[in-house]
Amino acid sequence: MVKRVVVGAHYGMGDWLAQRMTALIMAIYTLIVFAVVVTNTPPTYGTWKALFAQGWMRVATLLFAVSLAWHAWIGVRDILMDYVKPDGLRLALQVLALLLIASYLGWTVQILWR
Amino acid sequence: MSSAAAKKARPKYLSLPALLFEIRLPLPGWVSIFHRVSGALLVFPFAAWLLYMLDASLASESGFEKTRSYLGLPLVKLGALVFIWAYCHHLCAGIRFLLLDLNRGIELPAARRSSVAVVAVSLLLTAYFGYKLW
Numbered sequence: 001m002v003k004r005v006v007v008g009a010h011y012g013m014g015d016w017l018a019q020r021m022t023a024l025i026m027a028i029y030t031l032i033v034f035a036v037v038v039t040n041t042p043p044t045y046g047t048w049k050a051l052f053a054q055g056w057m058r059v060a061t062l063l064f065a066v067s068l069a070w071h072a073w074i075g076v077r078d079i080l081m082d083y084v085k086p087d088g089l090r091l092a093l094q095v096l097a098l099l100l101i102a103s104y105l106g107w108t109v110q111i112l113w114r
Numbered sequence: 115m116s117s118a119a120a121k122k123a124r125p126k127y128l129s130l131p132a133l134l135f136e137i138r139l140p141l142p143g144w145v146s147i148f149h150r151v152s153g154a155l156l157v158f159p160f161a162a163w164l165l166y167m168l169d170a171s172l173a174s175e176s177g178f179e180k181t182r183s184y185l186g187l188p189l190v191k192l193g194a195l196v197f198i199w200a201y202c203h204h205l206c207a208g209i210r211f212l213l214l215d216l217n218r219g220i221e222l223p224a225a226r227r228s229s230v231a232v233v234a235v236s237l238l239l240t241a242y243f244g245y246k247l248w
Contacts, residue, residue: 020212020215023208023212024212027205027208027209030205045171045175045178045179048171048172048178049172052172068161072153072156072157072161075153075154075157076154076157079150079153079154097157100157100158100162101157104161104162104165107165107169108165110169111165111168111169111172114172114173
């Protein structure tokens with residue numbers, strides 16, 4: 001059963017939870033990258049390229065990028081809803097933010113699977 | 115019979131000057147608003163900036179060397195330092211908010227202590243990475 005309620009409480013619960021789950025994924029990725037960076041000597045082009053050539057690193061970075069996109073969209077939307085009162089301007093800024101975040105995601109895929 | 119001191123202008127609205135000069139936020143309030151400011155900065159410009167550098171550094175050997183020397187410029191280092199602070203603060207404050215969501219440290223004394231910890235840890239991390247950068 002699909003419940004479509006556009007006003008009232010609870011309809012933001014999914015976004016709220018998604019923002020927290022994506023935050024957790026990004027925090028774990030941050031710890032992994034931190035460990036990799038701390039345990040290695042400063043990278044050369046060879047080691048840097050090799051790091052991002054590994055399958056797990058590509059997938060982990062993609063998961064990070066998707067989490068970031070989702071997390072950032074909810075955050076930017078909340079900020080715009082709080083501070084930008086004129087509806088038209090807010091809609092325009094939200095579309096701009098979506099385009100920006102979508103292009104980040106596309107760019108990331110392009111970098112990872114060149 | 116009211117004294118002059120009691121005759122304050124009412125109602126009081128949250129004007130920008132009031133926000134900037136009159137209302138004094140407690141530390142948890144600063145942690146919260148900086149979480150928002152750092153989040154906005156991370157979306158733009160820092161995410162684009164990092165992708166640009168990641169792109170260049172992985173594209174070719176010369177791109178890698180260019181990125182390395184680019185990161186050696188003083189102004190770029192300063193920008194990187196702001197990014198590092200924004201990331202560390204957003205991460206530390208975010209962990210605090212996740213724990214608050216789970217009702218951990220929700221009492222006022224604990225919440226004040228954790229906000230001090232967030233500011234201290236994120237500044238220490240920024241100092242550590244800043245030291246490594248220079």
